[in-house]
Amino acid sequence: MTSDYHRRLPYGERRSAEPLVGHPFFPFEGDVQVVPLDEPVLPEPTRGGEGGEDCWSCSEPDKDAIWRDAQWKLKARKPSGLPFVATLEPRDHYRLDNLPPELTATLGPTIQRVAKAIQDLDPVARTHFNRWGDGSEHFHLWFLARPLGMMQLRGAMIAIWDDLLPAIPAEEFTANARRVAAALAEHGGEALAG
Ligand SMILES: [Zn+2]
Incomplete structure (x- = not known):
């Protein structure tokens, strides 16, 4: 095994959800069951685009891009539960x-x-951003718009709420993408959102 940390972990056990149930940011209640903890997978499976091979960001560089400059691009994929995700x-x-x-x-x-x-x-109070990087090797930062007044959506669980809430209408998604792209282009780069 790889470290003292790994040796201590309770593989095969279901941990209690109790520390989270009832927390104001936790979106589930009632009889929540935690999945059993899996053993580590070593060496880890490769991520998408490892070493630049078969990278979906590089193979279709403009797909879903709404703004770009000489160095960076911003992508917004499809309507989801939050006002804007990119x-x-x-x-x-x-x-x-x-x-x-x-x-x-x-x-x-x-x-x-x-x-x-x-x-x-309009509907946004704060922009959350984070980097996970477990899916694709091509560096990407996620931006998630936290709607005004929606205090349950504070913190990391906002990514869960994005899947749980009804997806915004396609026209609203397009309008939001255009506004974000235009605001960015005011200070450099070009808007690509139609
Ligand atoms: Zn790439």
């Missing part, structure tokens, strides 16, 4: 750990611009 990706294939200095230098300012463009949509 990913920011470098136009070239990099991981976080090998992003070149010219991209790390613009990452912070670009996050700030994207967060503001999304937050300025």
Whole structure:
């Protein structure tokens, strides 16, 4: 086994959901059952686009892109439960750990611009963003719009609520994408959302 941490884990057991049930951010109640904890998988399976091979972001670089500049692109895929969900990706294939200095230098300012463009949509109070990176190797940051006043959607469970809430109408999704793209393009780059 790989570490003391791994040796301590209760493989095969179902942990109690009790620490989360009743928490104001937890979207489930009643008899919630936690899945049994799986053993680690080593070596880990490869992610999509590992080493730049068969990367879906590189093979269709403009698919779902609503804005881009010389370095970055913002993608919005399809209507979902939140007012707006998007990913920011470098136009070239990099991981976080090998992003070149010219991209790390613009990452912070670009996050700030994207967060503001999304937050300025009418139903939105705050833009959450995060990086998981377990699906695709091509670096991508998720942006999730937290609707105004919806206090249950604070924190990490917002990603669960995005799947649980009814998807917004397609026209509204398109209109939001256009507004975000236009707001970004005001300060550089080009809007691609029709
Ligand atoms: Zn790629």
